[in-house]
Amino acid sequence: MEGPFIRIEESGEIVSLRSEVTTVGRGRGVDIRLTDPTVSRLHAELVRRGPYVYVVDLGLSRNGTRVNGRPIARRVLEDGDVISFGAARTRIGGIPHEDLAPDVELRRAIAPELTRRELDVLTSLCRPALSDEAFVSPATAKEIADDLVVTEAAVKQHLLRLYQKFRIPEGANRRTRLANEVVALGLVRPTPVVPSQRSSGPREQEQERRQQQRQRPGRRAS
Numbered sequence: 348m349e350g351p352f353i354r355i356e357e358s359g360e361i362v363s364l365r366s367e368v369t370t371v372g373r374g375r376g377v378d379i380r381l382t383d384p385t386v387s388r389l390h391a392e393l394v395r396r397g398p399y400v401y402v403v404d405l406g407l408s409r410n411g412t413r414v415n416g417r418p419i420a421r422r423v424l425e426d427g428d429v430i431s432f433g434a435a436r437t438r439i440g441g442i443p444h445e446d447l448a449p450d451v452e453l454r455r456a457i458a459p460e461l462t463r464r465e466l467d468v469l470t471s472l473c474r475p476a477l478s479d480e481a482f483v484s485p486a487t488a489k490e491i492a493d494d495l496v497v498t499e500a501a502v503k504q505h506l507l508r509l510y511q512k513f514r515i516p517e518g519a520n521r522r523t524r525l526a527n528e529v530v531a532l533g534l535v536r537p538t539p540v541v542p543s544q545r546s547s548g549p550r551e552q553e554q555e556r557r558q559q560q561r562q563r564p565g566r567r568a569s
Contacts, residue, residue, distance in 0.1 A: 349441070351394070351400050352381060356436040364400065369393040371432055385410040385433030393424075398443055400424045406516040406524055408433060420515075420527040459512040461534070467495055468505045473526045484525040505557065 351364045362379050364370075370377040374388030387408035394401050401423045404412035410433035414422045424430070426442040461469070471491040475484065488506065492499040506522070509515075515525050545550075 349473075351395065351439065351441040353442060354438045355379075355381070356438065357383075361440075364393055364395060367395055369395075379437075381432055381435040381437075383433055383435040386435050387433075390432045393439075400439065400442055402430055404524075405512075406518045406521070409519075410434065420524045421532075461512070465505055465509060465512075466534070468502060469509065469525075469529050471495055472506075472522065473529055480510075483520050487522075 352361050352366065353369075354361050369379060370389060370392055371379045371386075372383065372388050372390040373381055373383070373386040379393075385408070387405070387410075389405060390408055391405055391412050392403045394403060401421055402412060402414065403417065403421045404419060406420075411418050413419065413431040414424065414428055416429075416431075424439050424442060426440060428439050428445060430437045430439060468491055471494045472485050475486050475490070486494070488502045489499050492502045495502070506525070507536060509525060510517075510521060512530050513525060515521055515528065515547075536539060
């Protein structure tokens with residue numbers, strides 16, 4: 348069989364991927380139909396970009412998508428990777444082996460254009476909880492607002508636009524899925540912040556300075 352394909356572990360059925368997007372799910376009309384009840388009607392997409400293939404979880408299932416056992420939002424695939432849609436296991440094949448990582452070319456193809464402020468919001472969103480490739484708890488809108496010294500309403504508006512740009516569907520853990528997506532694309536590489544370092548950040552230093560000024564003798568209102 349030429350070109351990338353998916354092998355469904357339970358049945359052994361082999362399905363060739365379409366030239367651009369192959370849909371996966373339990374409902375009618377999808378390209379790869381899986382009958383397992385843990386699979387959503389429209390669960391994920393397999394997208395081809397040149398010689399590369401990546402899988403996109405559509406965020407419509409509580410059971411999610413995993414690659415080699417790891418939960419993902421979007422992940423570039425390698426030949427032989429095991430993809431689990433809910434509890435339904437499949438394996439990707441027919442992807443050519445290459446020594447060079449496809450990062451730059453693929454990211455250019457799928458990463459949206461961002462404004463400077465949107466990039467600031469994403470950096471602040473991702474900063475707290477980077478751990479390997481998965482996020483545990485990205486920053487809240489309030490934490491981002493405090494970090495960037497803007498209103499929480501402004502941050503929420505930026506997040507709404509970012510969800511649209513990165514095609515993050517509504518549902519649980521939307522901020523987490525956005526954060527995973529951003530780091531997977533290499534757009535933000537935040538450095539984990541050690542708790543003891545947080546109190547000495549620029550914003551915290553400014554807050555401490557203002558508090559000290561208010562507490563100085565002669566400045567208190569009579």
